[in-house]
Amino acid sequence: MKKIINDPHQVVQDMISGMIQAAPDQLKHIEGTTVITRKDAQVVKKVGLLSGGGSGHEPAHAGYIGKGMLDAAVLGEVFTSPSVDQVYKAIKAVDSGEGVFQIIKNYTGDVLNFEMARELAEAEGIKVAQVVVNDDVAVEDSSFTTGRRGIAGTVFVHKIAGAKADLGASLEEIKKVAEKTVANVRSMGMAISSCTIPAAGEPSFTLEESEMEVGIGIHGEPGIERKNITTADQIATELTEKILEDMKLTENDEVAVMINGLGATPLMELYIVNKKVQEILQNKGVKVYRTFVGEYMTALEMGGCSVTLLKLDDELKKLLDHPSDAANFLVK
Amino acid sequence: MKKIINDPHQVVQDMISGMIQAAPDQLKHIEGTTVITRKDAQVVKKVGLLSGGGSGHEPAHAGYIGKGMLDAAVLGEVFTSPSVDQVYKAIKAVDSGEGVFQIIKNYTGDVLNFEMARELAEAEGIKVAQVVVNDDVAVEDSSFTTGRRGIAGTVFVHKIAGAKADLGASLEEIKKVAEKTVANVRSMGMAISSCTIPAAGEPSFTLEESEMEVGIGIHGEPGIERKNITTADQIATELTEKILEDMKLTENDEVAVMINGLGATPLMELYIVNKKVQEILQNKGVKVYRTFVGEYMTALEMGGCSVTLLKLDDELKKLLDHPSDAANFLVK
Amino acid sequence: MNFDVNDAKEWLKKANEKIADNKQLLTKLDQVIGDGDHGINMARGFNEAAQTVNEKEYDNVSDVFKDIAMTIMSKVGGAAGPLYGTAFLRLSFSLKGKDSIDYKDLVKGLSDGLTGIKQRGRSKVGEKTLVDVWEPVINEMSETIEAQPPQIKDTAKTAMEKTKEIMATKGRAAYFKEKSIGHIDPGSMSSYYLFLALAEVLEGRQS
Amino acid sequence: MNFDVNDAKEWLKKANEKIADNKQLLTKLDQVIGDGDHGINMARGFNEAAQTVNEKEYDNVSDVFKDIAMTIMSKVGGAAGPLYGTAFLRLSFSLKGKDSIDYKDLVKGLSDGLTGIKQRGRSKVGEKTLVDVWEPVINEMSETIEAQPPQIKDTAKTAMEKTKEIMATKGRAAYFKEKSIGHIDPGSMSSYYLFLALAEVLEGRQS
């Protein structure tokens, strides 16, 4: 394992203090927790927006803290969901009396810990609502199983719910627009190289020199198939087509596009992927309202990328364009 | 070679169209060139700001195009400086009559091509001035040799010269503040893994599983020494100390800090490095005015990071904080 | 019999020992059809819980289980944390106010715990989760008036091994679909250690 | 002798052939003490230049060299592009307006080219750059009234090989400091091919 770290078991703590010191006027660390909040939390007359999960997905989730987006992020160990008490402390840290809305990626651990924290908070009279993001079309959608994973599309939910909250909406209104976003966002990813959890010391999986895995999850969960690596155009096509099979888009529909890097893939390659994705959408007569290319939801140093499409209506467009102070999702 | 690309000889062209399609309202591609400009170039009553160099350093340089920063970037092949005629066309594309200021990283190829383009433009009566950035303290400073390389510190020069130009300054005033910035910025990098130029197909250099190279350049140029990889704290200390040997900072001096990822290194690790850098500066009584952590000047998928310190005065602080619309250096 | 504070402490002590001894095995099982942290998570949390209750004085069993539940919830993380935490919390609730606890009370408490796990995990028998050990074991316990430690051990072991044959539909293992068949469920293995420890405590009480 | 348009075209044709044949070698040399693109850059640019001038009609030599200069500048890139480009541009300037060019004129033009390289590169003899081939060769040429092709070849070859002993202080090779010693400078190798081609053309003119 080759990493620029100190103690592998202290990476999350070290990262937290490095983050706070990078933005001491924007961020605040709740002592004795793994919770980071807006410096000005709790924000009065505003629903508190909370997200989080295992670490290793930076800039998710702490990079999305700021006016217009998240009020707090609760960080778990690398790829492990934060425990109930941490989430509970995060809820208390951002509740100003208007209630707290939590955005959860659909992994059993995350869902259970956030749900229990919610119950503890509600037992104290704090209003809590939530949405579970499940945008990964690589997993089949089923209510009998764990169901789809939450990946890069989650960032759009942060942005839109965050804007709604910033506009002073109620917990119910935020839940409504967050659910609309989840219903309209789809993603799929692929990897050409693995990643190593610091505490584990060994790569989570291995790919041959010629192999890629299509449909992989952001923790290295199995995808749809392993095969020989192809061209950027073919990769972009496969990811986009799979998404389009799942979300029927018709001519003149408007979408936001996110080409997300998983960690080790250069921006150059993400732009090359974007070229093809835009071409495919154009040929379908789908209008691209905004495009985001960069690292938004990573998997440590995994090599690969994901494509996300968010179908937009006027409300979602307005909220997507709403100003945000989040360090990794600034909108003027 | 494992990359998400199409034809290795077309990566720059493919990237350019992917970039333009990601921001069609902000960016413009000058047909038949490798020049990208602001959509609204030439900007009247404003000096045109131009930078560029070999590709593979994304988001440098096209990511820094926007009001308040660059008017254009001229892209060469991966790690190869753009040719005279391309730079010349870029100059013409951004000159509104107020002249053009070019920011050059100190590599013989870049310097020669930009200088000749400047002469061609001047022969046509276009006013051109320039600054050569040489912030890499890993190379000794000498006027008898090629001298120091330009690396991540270049981005601060873009930002500050860009702000000055945006404020309507003259070519001479911009040159003055750009030179002040160059005189006050120092950087040093290190790598734990190599990168592969698409057209070459083979890694530019190789490091053993336990090795790191301290002082490496952003094209894999030799550094100061190869040794066994140490902790993030020791790496941060070595880079920072070497910089501080070169730029004497005294108590209460104010600096901007940039922790730059070279491509494959996760944000998590950059924040861990930042933690130690901030601690060192604190112990010296140096005040940190602003910190930037992320990928600003990469080397394809090289694993590693660089530390940059910019000593600030009131003018530089004001210009650093001046609004910027550049996609990868947004300032509100 | 009367299941008292010391029995509760003893149970956790033994359970923690077994989990610590088999940390690697649990992690290995989770690497095959999960994310390889079950051993790390369980060992971290149960060790913490064992210490907490060991150092403290209690005048009723319910409080012991409450502390265990709280520590597990805050220290285990992942999916197992809230699930085991819920189980012990329900167990604590069901024994609240009782100053003497007989076998029937204990079994009732455990079955409340099982109900908690199923509600929390939205899971039932046959999904390759720890439910596949808890349910058969508690059914077995409910059928006798007095504890039959050997049967408890057998049932738990068989149930744990039988999870091999199941295709996972809950938890991370579900992403492996058919590929999850043929491997023991890590959570069922840790639950097996839990009931093994309980059986040993009950044995001690009888002799 | 009279150096005419066809001689100029012939020179470039031969130079391009030699560079194309040795593209790999040039790149290999640049990999050791540079960034490994000299062969790629030179082959790309000279091939383009050879085609351009070959297809076109010229009524004076100066214009041939001007086209060569412009193509090299726009197609070679890196450090070599502007350097060779400058050399051919100065050569073109110095021959401007001449309708007949004798050996003296040619040498004068080449030495203007060398001056251009040195000014452009801020370099002098002994820095492990193409100057270390150009200067000795042009000194040699200046000493004779008529062309002595064999001497030109010898001088160029010896000069090229001698760059091995030099420690680079200019260009990328300078970053290698002492480590640059023991390796031939790639730019000096490509310059050697250039003068080898010229000597062959001059041989042809004499016979």
Ligand SMILES: Nc1ncnc2c1ncn2[C@@H]1O[C@H](COP(=O)(O)OP(=O)(O)O)[C@@H](O)[C@H]1O
């Ligand atoms: N929905 C569920 N209901 C019951 N048990 C579950 C459920 N999901 C997972 N489990 C149990 O949790 C175990 C995994 O625990 P652990 O590895 O600590 O959590 P994670 O999967 O978050 O890493 C599985 O082996 C399974 O027995």
Ligand SMILES: Nc1ncnc2c1ncn2[C@@H]1O[C@H](COP(=O)(O)OP(=O)(O)O)[C@@H](O)[C@H]1O
């Ligand atoms: N300052 C200079 N003056 C003269 N020649 C130089 C100078 N810098 C580099 N060169 C020549 O250029 C050659 C390298 O050319 P090339 O590899 O095409 O450019 P780059 O170094 O930009 O990749 C060197 O071998 C050397 O002969």
Ligand SMILES: [Mg+2]
């Ligand atoms: Mg886990």
Ligand SMILES: [Mg+2]
């Ligand atoms: Mg080069």
Ligand SMILES: [Mg+2]
């Ligand atoms: Mg697990």
Ligand SMILES: [Mg+2]
């Ligand atoms: Mg070179």
